[in-house]
Amino acid sequence: MRNSLKVLIVSVLLSGCTSAEELEYEQYLVNGEILYKQRCANCHGEKGEGLRNLYPALAGNAVLGNTSQVICLIKNGIRADQAQSKQAMPPNPELFDLDIAQLVTFLKDKYAGKPQKVTANEVKEILLDCAP
Amino acid sequence: MKQLNKLLILSFSYFTLWSCNVQEAELPVLGPVKVGENGENIPHQIPDFSFVNQYGDTISQVDFENSIYVADFFFTSCPTICPVMKSQMIRVYEHFQDQPEVKILSHSIDPYHDSVSVLRDYAEALGVNDRKWQFVTGDQDAIYEIGEKSYMVTAAEDTVAAEETGGFIHSGAFILVDKKKQVRGLYDGTVEKDVNQLIRDIELLLKEDEE
Numbered sequence: 001m002r003n004s005l006k007v008l009i010v011s012v013l014l015s016g017c018t019s020a021e022e023l024e025y026e027q028y029l030v031n032g033e034i035l036y037k038q039r040c041a042n043c044h045g046e047k048g049e050g051l052r053n054l055y056p057a058l059a060g061n062a063v064l065g066n067t068s069q070v071i072c073l074i075k076n077g078i079r080a081d082q083a084q085s086k087q088a089m090p091p092n093p094e095l096f097d098l099d100i101a102q103l104v105t106f107l108k109d110k111y112a113g114k115p116q117k118v119t120a121n122e123v124k125e126i127l128l129d130c131a132p
Numbered sequence: 133m134k135q136l137n138k139l140l141i142l143s144f145s146y147f148t149l150w151s152c153n154v155q156e157a158e159l160p161v162l163g164p165v166k167v168g169e170n171g172e173n174i175p176h177q178i179p180d181f182s183f184v185n186q187y188g189d190t191i192s193q194v195d196f197e198n199s200i201y202v203a204d205f206f207f208t209s210c211p212t213i214c215p216v217m218k219s220q221m222i223r224v225y226e227h228f229q230d231q232p233e234v235k236i237l238s239h240s241i242d243p244y245h246d247s248v249s250v251l252r253d254y255a256e257a258l259g260v261n262d263r264k265w266q267f268v269t270g271d272q273d274a275i276y277e278i279g280e281k282s283y284m285v286t287a288a289e290d291t292v293a294a295e296e297t298g299g300f301i302h303s304g305a306f307i308l309v310d311k312k313k314q315v316r317g318l319y320d321g322t323v324e325k326d327v328n329q330l331i332r333d334i335e336l337l338l339k340e341d342e343e
Contacts, residue, residue, distance in 0.1 A: 043215045051219050054257040086253040090211050090298075 006030055025105070025117050032106025035099055039092060048111045053085055064112035067104065071123055072130035074100055091132065097123040158340070159308075159316040159333055163284060177313040178282050183239070183268035183275070186251040191266060193313065200337050201235040202330065203307045204321055205279050205287045207242035208254045212297055213304045217321040218258060221306070225265050227331050233311075233341075234334055236265040239279065241287045241300050243269040283307045284315065306330055310337055 037046075043055040050057030063069055077091035095103075097120040104118045163176025182192045202224055206214045221236060228234035240246035246254075251267040260267075279287035285303040308317040308330060317333050319326040 042212065051215060052222075052257060052259050054218070054254065055215060080250075080253075085257055087257060088209060090209075 025115070028102045028105040028117060029109055031099075032102040032104070033110075035095075035103045036106055039095075040103075043089075054087055056085055058107060058111045061111065064107055065114070067108075067116075067118060067122070068126045068130070070104055070107065071100055071118075071126045074103060075127055076130060076132040096120075097127070159336060162315040162318065175314055176282075178309055178315070179278070181274070181278055183270035184248060185263075185266040185268050186248060186255045187263075188248045191268065195263075195266075196235060196237070196309075196313075198311055199233050199235045200311060200334060200341075201237050201309050202334070203237045203239065203283055203309060204305065205239050205241050205275075205283075205285060205302045207240050207298070207300055207302075208246050208250055209242065210298050210300070213322050217304050217306075220321050220324065220327045221265075222258065223327060224306075224331060224334070225260070228334065229264075231338065232264070233338070234264075238265070238267045239275050239287075240267065240269045241272075241275060241279070241302050243272050243275060284318065308333060308337070311341060 040058075044050055044058050045055070048058035048061075050059075056063075058064065063073075073089065074092055075095065077089045080086055080088040083089065092100075100123045101118045101120045104123070105116070108114045108116050108118070161175050165176065166174040168174045178193070180193050182190055185191050202221070204217060204221065206217060208214075221238070225236055240251065246267075246269050248269065251269060255261075255265070255267050276287050279285050279302075283305075285305045285307065287302045288300065290297045290299055290301045304320055304322040306319045306321040306327065307315055308319070310316050316337060317330065319330040321327065
């Protein structure tokens with residue numbers, strides 16, 4: 001409810017003076033944040049701070065610069081023996097391409113300081129190359 | 133009249149202070165009390181146990197003699213409440229870093245997966261390199277039994293919603309055990325405020341021992 005209100009307020013504020021594209025970007029951020037809280041924050045922390053070497057911090061994490069790697073990680077997870085932290089990350093097979101696009105857009109904006117909209121089509125293409 | 137007011141205020145503040153004192157003076161002993169052969173009351177105690185820690189050593193109640201410890205139940209691949217529990221347990225660990233009589237005992241409820249090496253990696257990633265905080269694996273039934281019967285918490289395999297819970301259900305409780313192996317408090321290990329209370333209660337138990 002609060003989030004829909006946020007969307008509404010953002011929409012109203014922006015509709016007057018911003019393009020549809022910018023508005024869509026804002027929507028991606030809002031939805032991405034919701035997904036982050038539901039699926040990621042438990043381990044990676046409410047503020048992306050992580051937990052020691054057990055769960056990597058996302059804030060300032062260089063991996064966020066590698067869009068393909070992040071998308072594949074979110075969708076397929078990683079095995080403990082392949083992870084730097086030696087901890088497995090569970091896969092998220094039920095996430096749609098658009099969900100992942102919004103989540104990655106949010107992560108890049110919030111934790112890498114790089115506003116860059118990732119589209120569902122890009123996600124689809126990238127996932128073709130990293131089937132589990 | 134003034135005198136009476138004074139007296140009232142005085143007795144009221146005395147009463148308030150007194151009730152605070154009572155509340156602070158002693159933690160309850162939790163769990164069912166059994167009646168012994170001679171009709172005497174036997175308070176609930178954690179029975180003897182034997183598990184293997186993250187260094188591959190077998191540990192038992194002997195390693196917790198003269199110690200106050202906090203027990204919990206978790207598994208390393210837990211996607212739900214464990215990360216929050218562990219971030220809270222770190223606070224307890226660090227708060228009592230210089231007090232060797234305070235220890236932590238984390239039981240894996242997924243002992244088949246959580247082998248000694250998995251537990252050692254997990255502990256190291258959390259920054260635990262000592263025996264103050266031990267992570268143990270062992271016989272699954274023994275772990276579930278001591279969890280439910282002795283520490284009074286839920287620990288079981290999840291056959292209903294395994295995908296969401298990671299295959300196991302367990303309570304997020306932190307259980308405070310004193311030097312007499314008695315349970316003195318149960319706290320929600322996912323709630324910061326509860327863990328603050330746990331830290332205060334451990335300090336209280338430490339004082340109790342001094343007296």
